[in-house]
Amino acid sequence: MSDLPPNAVELRAVSKVYGASTAVREISMEIPRGAFVTILGPSGCGKSTLLRMISGFVTPSSGDVLIDGVSVAGATPYERDTAMVFQDYALFPHRTVAQNLAFGLRMRKVDKAEIARRVEAMLELVNLKGFGERRVSQISGGQAQRVALGRALIVRPAVLLLDEPLGALDLKLRKQMQAELKTIHRELGLTFVAVTHDQEEALTLSDRIAVMNSGALEQFDTPENLYRRPATRFVADFVGNANLFDAQLGGDGRVEATGLPLTLFLNPAQRGNRPAGAPVALVVRPETIAVGATAPESHDGRIEARIEEIMFSGAVQQIVGRLPDGRRITAHQSAAVPAPERGASAVFSWPSQSVWLVDA
Amino acid sequence: MNRWSFGWALPTYSVLLYAFLYLPIVVIVLFAFDAKAIPGLPLDGFTTGWFSASLGDARLIGSLLTSIRLALLAAVLSTALAMPAAMVLAWRPVRMKSLLLCLVLGPVVLPQLVLGLGLVVLFRTAPDLIGQPAIVLAHTTMTSSYATLMLYSRFLGFRRSYIEAAMNLGANEFVTFREVVLPLIAPALIAVLLLAFTDAFGEFVVAWFLAGFTETLPIAIWTSLRQVISPKIYALSAVVILATLAVSVSAQIWILGQSRRESEP
Numbered sequence: 001m002s003d004l005p006p007n008a009v010e011l012r013a014v015s016k017v018y019g020a021s022t023a024v025r026e027i028s029m030e031i032p033r034g035a036f037v038t039i040l041g042p043s044g045c046g047k048s049t050l051l052r053m054i055s056g057f058v059t060p061s062s063g064d065v066l067i068d069g070v071s072v073a074g075a076t077p078y079e080r081d082t083a084m085v086f087q088d089y090a091l092f093p094h095r096t097v098a099q100n101l102a103f104g105l106r107m108r109k110v111d112k113a114e115i116a117r118r119v120e121a122m123l124e125l126v127n128l129k130g131f132g133e134r135r136v137s138q139i140s141g142g143q144a145q146r147v148a149l150g151r152a153l154i155v156r157p158a159v160l161l162l163d164e165p166l167g168a169l170d171l172k173l174r175k176q177m178q179a180e181l182k183t184i185h186r187e188l189g190l191t192f193v194a195v196t197h198d199q200e201e202a203l204t205l206s207d208r209i210a211v212m213n214s215g216a217l218e219q220f221d222t223p224e225n226l227y228r229r230p231a232t233r234f235v236a237d238f239v240g241n242a243n244l245f246d247a248q249l250g251g252d253g254r255v256e257a258t259g260l261p262l263t264l265f266l267n268p269a270q271r272g273n274r275p276a277g278a279p280v281a282l283v284v285r286p287e288t289i290a291v292g293a294t295a296p297e298s299h300d301g302r303i304e305a306r307i308e309e310i311m312f313s314g315a316v317q318q319i320v321g322r323l324p325d326g327r328r329i330t331a332h333q334s335a336a337v338p339a340p341e342r343g344a345s346a347v348f349s350w351p352s353q354s355v356w357l358v359d360a
Numbered sequence: 361m362n363r364w365s366f367g368w369a370l371p372t373y374s375v376l377l378y379a380f381l382y383l384p385i386v387v388i389v390l391f392a393f394d395a396k397a398i399p400g401l402p403l404d405g406f407t408t409g410w411f412s413a414s415l416g417d418a419r420l421i422g423s424l425l426t427s428i429r430l431a432l433l434a435a436v437l438s439t440a441l442a443m444p445a446a447m448v449l450a451w452r453p454v455r456m457k458s459l460l461l462c463l464v465l466g467p468v469v470l471p472q473l474v475l476g477l478g479l480v481v482l483f484r485t486a487p488d489l490i491g492q493p494a495i496v497l498a499h500t501t502m503t504s505s506y507a508t509l510m511l512y513s514r515f516l517g518f519r520r521s522y523i524e525a526a527m528n529l530g531a532n533e534f535v536t537f538r539e540v541v542l543p544l545i546a547p548a549l550i551a552v553l554l555l556a557f558t559d560a561f562g563e564f565v566v567a568w569f570l571a572g573f574t575e576t577l578p579i580a581i582w583t584s585l586r587q588v589i590s591p592k593i594y595a596l597s598a599v600v601i602l603a604t605l606a607v608s609v610s611a612q613i614w615i616l617g618q619s620r621r622e623s624e625p
Contacts, residue, residue, distance in 0.1 A: 057524055077527040084528045090521035094543045103539075107530035155529065 005069035008033045008159050008191035009054055014063030016049050023049045025215040026063070031159070031208075036185050036192045038202040041212035042238070047195045048163060050212070054193065055161050056080050068158050078107075083152035084161040087168070089144050091136040097147050098123070098132035104155035118154055125184065126150040142173045149181075153188065162194035166201065178204055199239050203227070211235050227285075233358045236283040243284040243329050246360055251276040255357070259325050262303045264352045271357065279360040288354040289331035291319050291340060295349035302349035305329055310339050321348055385601055392594040410595035417592055423580035424596065426492070430576065431561035433496045438504035438556050439549060445508050450515035461512070467505040475502070476569035483570060491572035498566045503556035510555075514548040547615040554611050558604060 009031040016024040024046040031037050039047040052058040053065055056077035065072050072080050083104065091100050098119050105115045123129050126146040136144060145165070152160055165181070166174045182205060185192050196202050202209050203223045210220040211234070219231040230236035237244060246258040253271060255264045264282070274280065284301070295302040305321030308328070317339055319331045329348050333339065340346040392411070396404040414420055445464075454460060467475065475498070483494050522544065526536040564578035571579055577600070581593055 055528060057528075076532070077524070078530045078532050082528065084525070086521045086525055088519070088521055090519065090525035092522060092525070092540060103526070103531075104529035107535065151525075151529070 004033065006032060008068060009193065010066040012064040012066070014053055014060040014065060016053065016058060017061040022215050024053070027217045029210060029217065029220055031191060031193060033191055034189050035207045036205055037208045037210065038194045038196055038206040039210045039212060040196060040199055040202040043197055045212045046215040047212050051161050051163055051193065051195045054159065055082050055084050081158040082161055083155050083157035084163060085148045085152050085165045087164045089148040091144055091147055093136055096132065097128065097134050097136060097139065100136060100147055100151050101154055103151060108155065122150045122154045142169060142177070145169060145177060156190065159191045159193055162192065164196055165194060181205060211238060229356060230283060230358055233281050233360065236356070236358050241286050241330060243286065245282040245284070247280050247282050249274055249276055249278045249280055255280065255282065257282060260303060260323060262301065264301050264355060266352060266355065266357065270355065280357045281360045283356040283358055284350055285354065286330045286332040288350045289348050290350065291331050291333055291346050291348055293340065293346065295347045298351050299349035300352045301355060302347050304345055305348050306345050307340050307342050310342060321346065388594050388601065389598045391591055392598040394591065397591065398588055410591040414592035414596040420580060420592060420596060423575045423577045426574065427561055427577040430492060430496050430499065431557050434499035434503060434560040435553050435557035437496065437500040438507045439553050441500065441504045442507035442511050442552065443549070446511035446515050449512050464505050464508050467502050472565040476566040479566065480569050490570060491574045494570040495567050495574060495576065498570055499560035499563055502563070502566065503559050507552045507556055510552050511548060514545055518544065550611060551615055554608060
């Protein structure tokens, strides 16, 4: 283990161009060994193409891919130490569950007794003990998902690739599988790279998230940093809910929202090294906003809005207000706090240190 | 609902339809068991003698064996030709694909008479091939065209992720083909083989043009038609028909079973 480089996968300025359109634009990324990394983005952003470049099904137009520190440019999929969980699982229908699990080991010429032992152990790991002799047409969607996962895990790849692994499951099963995936990742200590368009899934599962938008990497960071310190307007909007206000930076840390009676004073860490007069956008997370007849003392960001909608969802109520310029502002507030009446005017307020700035 | 239910209409229609389709075959089987030497109504008496007589007719049995051998060759050849062609057409970016597909269909839509005449002229350049080789080549051409189309649609419906999954797990192209592609398309291959075989087995027009001194079963039957048809022919035909039916029915059942197995969630 010690002689292996710290990064399981390294992407060096990889691009993929199809005719006139660029699917992936100069992406560089280092995926540490043992990490759970998720590539997150809307459909068509190039995230699947990126995953397929690691697995070898797509050849980069330029740039290089390294697995365990070695360039795999020109290596076929079967020469790479990756294993993939496919979106449609792609379980071989003419083989049993156990035969599906054994496939990768058989290809690696592992001897029969060892294969039998590892298949049995894998059936146990993915909670399918006793299902080995079933045909894959005789198992449920959730079970098929586990077989697909087991079939990839059993070869102990340098990197496990998951293409929308939970996309086909219903909500409850998805939640359960998320927890299982996380446990399996921790127990085996393998490197996982998943692709998803579900930001909640990405936040729950990963150590690090790469947010992609139209072929480019917007930010590669921890879930917390993505949420609290988004690098771009796209990330702020795509990861979690956000109220975005266009604004202009003043000289002394003053930020004035465009077209709204809203002025804030931000500290240097929040401002970054942006020059005075730079066009920016204020990111205000809904859960930092309090709604009431008056604003608490510590909340120096405040604006008046007419309550338009109150949606109750268990622990949290979502309050939507209409601002003077016609746009909406959303707050998430504990359902224990009494909400103002619909149609009434209320003050939406938040502490300025909870605000984040992105370039407009 | 009740007013419109013609409960009797559909069964009657079905019976008539199948009677229309199978009556000629029934007639053949019927005359195979009739004692009269010159077939015709009314039936005369029951005998199984014609069966042993036809088995004893060396010329007739010879032509049957020739037909089986040539049709088997043509079926295997055309399937072997059609499979790679279908794979390329279905899986590779091919320029002018629709034009190619139309051209593949050519031998099917061409009248057999035209094809036969053309091949006669063509084989003048290679007169040594006239006879069995020419018949096999001609039948291969004819059957490989729809064999390609049938396999093309099978490969179009083939999930590419099976192939990717195999390669991803360490199987090279050859092993992927052997372990994943071949087992999954086997039912389609067998269907195509059977269809090509029966088509080549019964084909008369083109074979007649290219036969030389070769006598296939259809040619033997045609030749004997010009005299009086012996009930021996009916007996042999009955055997062939029943064998074909048995094979195709069991093949259908097997293929249905296979495709049920493959259609998973």
